[in-house]
Amino acid sequence: MSAIDQRELLEMVADVPSWWHSIxxxxxxVTPGVKTVEALESNLLAMQLPPLAGKSVLDIGAWxxxxxxxxxxxxxxxxxxxxxxxxxxxxxxQVxxxxxxxxxxxxPPQWEEVPSVWRPDELPGKRGFDTVHRALGSQVESHVEDFMIADLDQLGTFDVVMYLGVLYHMKDPLRALERLAKVTSEVAVIETAAYAVPGFEHQSMCEFYASDELNADSTNWWAPNLTALTGLCQAAGFDxxxxxxxxxxxxxxxxxxVQRYRAIVHAWK
Ligand SMILES: C[S@@+](CC[C@H](N)C(=O)[O-])C[C@H]1O[C@@H](n2cnc3c(N)ncnc32)[C@H](O)[C@@H]1O
Incomplete structure (x- = not known):
């Protein structure tokens, strides 16, 4: 890349008002994301992705x-x-x-109800993704869709599906996992807010957040314990x-x- 290209790239990155991922x-x-390069690399390692060469991959909630x-x-x-x-x-x-x-x-309200924040016709929050896509010359396809109402027949199935940081945002986690199972042909990698209660590990339990109790975020609804997460995946159609x-x-x-933490599981078909 020539010096001018590099300057353009710096301008493109600076033009994006808000970054989540440091890429x-x-x-x-490196894009100035809230999630650092080190944190993301460590998350990626912890996920133990299977070999991806030649595979199809769906990243739900890609940001x-x-x-x-x-x-x-x-x-x-x-x-x-x-x-x-x-x-x-x-x-x-929004901030x-x-x-x-x-x-x-x-x-805080549900953000879809705030016209200055919710602008689906312009997709302001996609500028970071689009900038990286262009900078890397990437072939990743972007689908602007709510996974909970997307036409799954049209979306098709993928060998590996990443469902990272999404489950606890779902009002109906069992239905979300059923939909996840439908689009997964091999394995879904699920990373989620979870909770544990010493002495009650074998009880299947979910914690419900009626408001913004989890991380002051009113879009967080449920965190399962490990027994519930495993049971939910099995009930949803994973083997x-x-x-x-x-x-x-x-x-x-x-x-x-109550102990709150982030769980990672592989759910196999
Ligand atoms: C906590 S962020 C996680 C982002 C990224 N996967 C990661 O792990 O860093 C949750 C993401 O899920 C997306 N999301 C929430 N509900 C969704 C839905 N129904 N369909 C598609 N994406 C959704 C949000 O827009 C956001 O990008």
Missing amino acids: DLGHDI DGYFSFAAEHMGARRVVALDHYVWSMDLIA QHFHECHAQGRK RVKVLVGPGDMRGMPAGE
């Missing part, structure tokens, strides 16, 4: 696309990045509105579930005290 574009340019572009880099034959929610939002307006609500002691990251050793922890 290395080469030439010493800036770190995991989609990583799958392409790992040799996937076809990668589809699907999202609609943050892609439809003006993320700067402003959030702080105003906080200052006034008001509960077998392998836990990669669970709550760890809870011996010595006070019985009944």
Whole structure:
């Protein structure tokens, strides 16, 4: 890349008002995401993705696309990045509105109800994905769709489906996992907010957030414990579930005290 191209690239990155993923574009340019390169690399390792060479991959809830572009880099034959929610939002307006609500002691609304934030015709939140796509000369396909109402016959099936950081945003997690199972032909990699209660590990339980109790985010609804997550995947149509990251050793922890963490499982068809 010539010096002018590199300057253009810096301008393109600076033009995107809000980044979630820090993505290395080469030439010493990394997008300034909330999630650091180190955190993302460590997430990717923890997911233990199967070999992707020649595989089809669907990344549901792709946002800036770190995991989609990583799958392409790992040799996937076809990668589809699907999202609609943050892609439809003006993320700067959202943060402003959030702080105003906080200052006034008001509960943040559902963002679809705020016209200054929700702009699905313009897709302001997709600018980061589009910028990286162009910078990398990527062939990743982007689908602007709500996975919960997308036509799954039209979407088709994928060898590997990534469902990272999405499940706890679903009002109906069982239906979401049923839909996930329908589009998965081999394995779904699920990363989610989860919780554990020492002494109750074998009970199947989900924690419900009526408002913004989880991370001050009113779009978070449910976190399962590991028994519930495994059971939900099986009820949804997956054959077998392998836990990669669970709550760890809870011996010595006070019985009944809620522990929140992020779980990772592979759900196999
Ligand atoms: C916490 S972010 C996770 C982003 C990325 N997968 C990661 O792990 O860094 C949740 C993502 O899910 C997307 N999302 C939420 N509900 C969705 C739905 N019904 N269909 C498609 N994407 C959805 C959001 O827009 C957002 O990009």
